[in-house]
Amino acid sequence: MSARARHFLHTRSRRGPWISGAGFGSEQVARFQERYGGLTYPVLGGNDMEYGVDGDPSFHDTPLGPAFLGILDGDWTWSLSVLTDGSTAMGPGSWPYRVIDRSVEQRIERHALVVEVRGRPHRTFECRTPPGVQPIVEDSMLPPAAPEASGPAELWWSGDDVAVQATLSAWPPGGDSWTIRYFARHPMRVTAANDTVRAAVFHETVPAVWCSLCSRDVAPGATCMR
Numbered sequence: 001m002s003a004r005a006r007h008f009l010h011t012r013s014r015r016g017p018w019i020s021g022a023g024f025g026s027e028q029v030a031r032f033q034e035r036y037g038g039l040t041y042p043v044l045g046g047n048d049m050e051y052g053v054d055g056d057p058s059f060h061d062t063p064l065g066p067a068f069l070g071i072l073d074g075d076w077t078w079s080l081s082v083l084t085d086g087s088t089a090m091g092p093g094s095w096p097y098r099v100i101d102r103s104v105e106q107r108i109e110r111h112a113l114v115v116e117v118r119g120r121p122h123r124t125f126e127c128r129t130p131p132g133v134q135p136i137v138e139d140s141m142l143p144p145a146a147p148e149a150s151g152p153a154e155l156w157w158s159g160d161d162v163a164v165q166a167t168l169s170a171w172p173p174g175g176d177s178w179t180i181r182y183f184a185r186h187p188m189r190v191t192a193a194n195d196t197v198r199a200a201v202f203h204e205t206v207p208a209v210w211c212s213l214c215s216r217d218v219a220p221g222a223t224c225m226r
Contacts, residue, residue, distance in 0.1 A: 001105055001108070001109070002109060002112070002148050004109070004112050004113065004116060005105075005108050005109045005112040005148075007112075008041075008108070008111065008112035008115060008116070009039075009041070009108065009112075012041045012042065012115065013039055013040065013041035014039075014040055014041070015038045015039050015040075016038045016040065017038055018033065018037030018038030018052045019033065019037065019052070019053065019054070020033070020034070020037075024053070024057045026057065026058075026059065026068070028068075028082075028084065028086075029053060029057045029059075029068055029070075032053070032068075032070055032082060032104070033052060033053050033057075033070075035104075036051035036052060036070070036104060037051065037052035037053065038051070038052050039051040039052065041111070042074070043074070043075060043111045043114065043115060044075050044114075044118075044212070044213065046074055046075050046077075047074030047075070047077060048074045049071070049072070049073060049074050049075075049111065050071070050072040050074065051070065051071055051104070052070065053068065053069070053070055055069075059084075060081075062081055062083070062089065062097060063091075063096075063097045064083055064089055064097065064098075064099065065083060065084060066083070066084055067081035067082055067083045067084070067089065068081060068082055069081055069082075070082045071088060071104075071107075073090070076090070076092060078090055078092045080100060080101075082104070083099070086102075086103045086104065087099045087100075087101060087102050087103060087152075088100050088101040088103075088104065088107060094172070094173070095170075095171050095172055095173070096131070096171060096173065098132065098152070098153075098171065099151075099152045099153070100151070100152060100153045100168075101151045101152070101153070101154075102151040102152060103151075106148065106149065106150070106151045107151070109148045109149040110149040110150070110151065110154050110156065112149070113146060113149045113156055113158060113163070113165075114165060117158075117163045117165075117183040118183075118213050118226075119226060120163075120183040120184060120185055121183070121184055121186075121187045121189075121190045121223050121224065121225050121226075122181050122182060122183040122184070122190065122193075122211075122213070122223070122224050123181070123182050123190055123193040123194070123197075123207070123221065123222070123223055123224070124179060124180070124181050124182075124207070124208040124210075124211050124213075124218065124224070125179070125180040125181075125182070125193075125197050125201075125205045125206065125207055125208055126169075126177065126178070126179060126180070126205070126206055126207075126208045127177075127178050127180060127201055127203045127204060127205040127206070128175050128176065128177055128178070128203065128204070129175065129176045129178060129203055130175060130176070131171070131173070131174065131175055131176060132171075132176070133176065134152070134155065134166075135155070135166050135178055135180070135201055135202070135203055136201070136202035136203065137155070137166070137200050137201055137202065138199070138200045138201075138202070139157070139200075141196060141199055141200040142157040142164050142196070142200050143157040143158055143159030143162050143163060143164060144157060144158065144159055145157050146158040146163075152168075153167065153168035154166065154167045154168065155167075160185070161184060161185045161186065161189055162182070162183065162184050162185070162189060163182075163183040164180065164181070164182050164183070164197070164200075165179075165180065165181045165183070166178050166179070166180045166201075167179050167180075167181075169212075179208065179212070180197055180201065180205060181213070182196065182197055187223065187225065190223045193223075194207070194221055206220075207220035207221045207222075208220075211224050213226075214226055
């Protein structure tokens with residue numbers, strides 16, 4: 001785990017009482033419970049992310065194989081299952097069931113990174129891709145990739161002055177919607193966002209009219225200064 005993620009957990013998380021995993025029949029569930037049981041922290045300011053098995057620790061069948069319920073996503077207000085390979089998955093409502101994080105650690109890393117940069121000036125964009133397809137991006141036009149925070153449903157590039165996030169925001173049958181955010185430490189650097197994002201992302205990308213980080217409408221191409 002990176003120093004950023006350790007700092008994030010140290011300063012923003014708390015760990016309440018949890019059921020010990022010692023009596024669980026599955027070694028994987030027991031390890032998960034001992035490491036993450038009772039862990040909670042906020043990300044975007046809504047409900048907390050909550051970790052830990054609460055109730056029946058047994059595996060259940062999913063479209064992606066056996067899994068157990070171990071995470072409640074407070075921003076989505078939906079439960080995530082942990083698959084046997086350690087990845088997380090969910091399918092809210094009628095949306096397809098799919099992998100969200102390649103591991104719990106990667107999930108924490110991406111939360112730590114968005115919390116670190118969310119207060120910087122930023123611009124928000126949207127793009128659509130075919131079902132199950134990540135945005136195709138020209139990495140050379142962006143800051144260095146941040147593989148520790150990147151997974152199936154979120155991609156990150158992060159440097160000293162600029163960070164770029166591409167996060168899966170909806171995946172109804174028929175296509176995926178991605179939110180792309182360009183964060184800059186200094187307001188003047190944000191002016192490069194429109195040209196950079198359009199040039200770097202292969203798919204048609206348009207300015208968003210709503211910023212979920214700031215919970216407000218934004219004029220197309222405008223900068224959020226929080």
